Amino acid sequence: MIRNVLRLVPESHRAMVPGYLAMIVLSALAQAAAYVLLVPMLGAVLSGRVQDAWGWTAAIAGAALLVCVGGYRQSVIGIRIGIGMALSLQTRLGDHIATLPLGWFGSATAGRVSQLVSASVRDVMGVFAHLLAPMLTGVVVPVAVALGMLFVDPRVSLAMLLSAPLLYLVNRWGQGVYSRAEKRVHAAAEESDSRVIEFAQAQPVLRAFGAAGDGNAGLQGALQAQRRVGRGLVWASVPGLVVFSLLVQLTFVLLVFLAVALAAGSELSVPSAIALIAVSSRFVEPLNQSAELTTAMRGAANAADRITGLLATEPLPEPEEDPRPVDASVRFTDVRFAYDGGAPVIDGVSFEVPAGTTTALVGPSGSGKTTLLRLASRFYDVDAGEVAVGGHPIAGYRSGTLMAQFSLVFQDVYLFHQTIEENVRIGRVDATADDIARVAGIARVDEIVERLPDGWSTDVGEGGTSLSGGERQRVSIARALLKDAPIVLLDEATSALDPRNEAAVVRGLRELTRDKTVIVVAHRLSTIRHADQIVFLDAGRIVERGTHDELLAADGRYARFWNERSRASGWRLAAAAEPVGASTVVEEAR
Known part of the structure; x- marks a missing residue:
């Protein structure tokens, strides 16, 4: 005892x-x-x-x-x-x-x-x-x-x-x-x-x-x-x-x-x-x-x-040698993965994201899109197969070297109980004031700072609770811009933004992803259309892969997905008068 x-x-x-x-x-x-x-x-x-x-x-x-x-x-x-x-x-x-x-x-x-x-x-x-x-x-x-x-x-x-x-x-x-x-x-x-x-x-x-x-x-x-x-x-x-x-x-x-x-x-x-x-x-x-x-x-x-x-819990294995990436490519080779020994979430996925290109991961909820991003950044080790970044298996990198290759913007944003400036500076602690001002302008964080009484010194609260969801997302995009890593992983990065701010942030994301390797999980049609490669997933497997035009011409799962999304984007709310009060109905915009 x-x-x-x-x-x-x-x-x-x-x-x-x-x-x-x-x-x-x-x-x-x-x-x-x-x-x-x-x-x-x-x-x-x-x-x-x-x-x-x-x-x-x-x-x-x-x-x-x-x-x-x-x-x-x-x-x-x-x-x-x-x-x-x-x-x-x-x-x-x-x-x-x-x-x-x-x-x-x-x-x-x-x-x-x-x-x-x-x-x-x-x-x-x-x-x-x-x-x-x-x-x-x-x-x-x-x-x-x-x-x-x-x-x-x-x-x-x-x-x-x-x-x-x-x-x-x-x-x-x-x-x-x-x-x-x-x-x-x-x-x-x-x-x-x-x-x-x-x-x-x-x-x-x-x-x-x-x-x-x-x-x-x-x-x-x-x-x-x-x-x-x-x-x-x-x-x-x-x-x-x-x-x-x-x-x-x-x-x-x-x-x-x-x-x-x-x-x-x-x-x-x-x-x-x-x-x-x-x-x-x-x-x-x-x-x-x-x-x-x-x-x-x-x-x-x-x-x-x-x-x-x-x-005694096994830490993430750190290799003795630490190779240098030869480029910013990402490759999945026959990758299989399951959470805690459950049913496979990723089952035999293989594809490559060449350096400097954008790949969109598309598919229904639960198809494994976000899991692939997590596997790429080694949140988990794969059960079988291999994930390689920069020409080397990710298990061969030390964690600091691997994470230096990625800028991550996920849907669930967490901000620390610190000031706005400190949360942005996490992207690169030695950044100058001019660097922070530049990325703040791109991600429209400067608009948030201007309306707050304490400006950059405003404490965002635990988890960023003093900011709205869209504002938290903009701060996270700013710190990703500040990091300026060669590979960008985006998971519904604009999901919490209103249309006006979304347009501004999309311009910021274009700056973030310029000449970068990008893997994006998105349902927004504008993001999908311009991707160099679209990977359509279902139940952890690749169902289709190609460019937007190629997949539409194939008239398969992606084409049906695209048509459904296109129809859904035309729906709007309209008021319909009734004898007693008024109710709101949904109609398709013509």
Whole structure:
């Protein structure tokens, strides 16, 4: 249980662990010695031999001094180790998460990571700060007292030692029940954390549909589940603690009975019997304390397992060599891919995007268009086949080199809780003010800045919530322009823009894609028409491929898609008068 926690101690603090453990053992042995020495001291006092008691009292005082010194030193060292662990683990977790494949991040990632870097790290650092010392003391002291009693009365010592295995087995059973319940509590906490984050980020949608309060079934269900498993954790901890406490008290009763019986049979003096009873009470007290702390220790051990599990997650493989791209081409060769071992999303896709050309990915929803963009930028590794960029397989590049080849503008835009300028500057941190002004003009971000009271210093809020969807999209296009990578990946880049801004941004996108290799997922007819190559996908397979004119002439799936889109673009809303009020109807523009 403690082994996994010890593995998480940073290298810089591991040298402290032996000294820390030595201080715990020293303090515990001194405490046990003080308890054992109570027997002759109390025996002398109760027998009227006060002068003899002074020597035993001095020995007890010396043992108590060692308890204080050892306790102080282990506390100082334990706190230093605990703080060092917290800082090290949070840094290690952050650094490791930054190396994981982008596909590792999902809808529940925020809650999981939040639990790990806060609650789990806090539980683990608490082992050295305040858990391990009293727990080990609760084990070492009773064992040392039992062994020390061999020199006082072997029969009492044997009774103490015989109770130890039974107490251990009962405690182990109780902790096993608690551990399983604690894992359920952690899983529920991850889910509720994710729901709370979602609740905070999606307030406009939730309020629009009346799900901001009791109507939010997802959040309410997660919180109720957390309360339910929390109550289950309490009930899971009760049986083990109750049975263990009962056995501890029965052990004390047995020791008292033994001492009284020996005194009644004249095999032990009454003063010695009284002293043995006093020591027996000190024997059982640390056992109860240890049992209570073992529950917390089990929770910390589970937290250590979770942290170790995340740190053991395979990072994105980084090759030793880092080739240079020979051009800006992209090639898919018999690529197959499925999410989490499910049904194939991409099934045997092969096509090439020559450098400096534009390829449009077209097809119904769920056909794999966005997945191909993610595979190209190595959000995921393919299950079979190969994706190559610049003449080399993408797995052969280091992540920094590969991502330097891409400017990405996706449909779901995320802006950081920073200023507009800082969000644009992410595209290239060393950009000059003139560079930022240039891309802002192309993407029409300058219009956003001009109407805001703080201008470029305006904080966009968490996720960019202070800006509209179209404004967020324009900021993302500006930072892509600033990066100026040779390959551009666009996924419905103008989907959130109104017609006026769309026209302006399309001009910006033309500037972004000038002399670039472009792979675009789009349903807008103007984008599709002018592509050098159109790849029509359905169910993860390429159904048709060619230029716009070639595919229209083939009169296949693409031609039907084009005709449907053309007809849909002619629909408009019109008001139709009725006897009572007016209703809105849809009619086809002629």
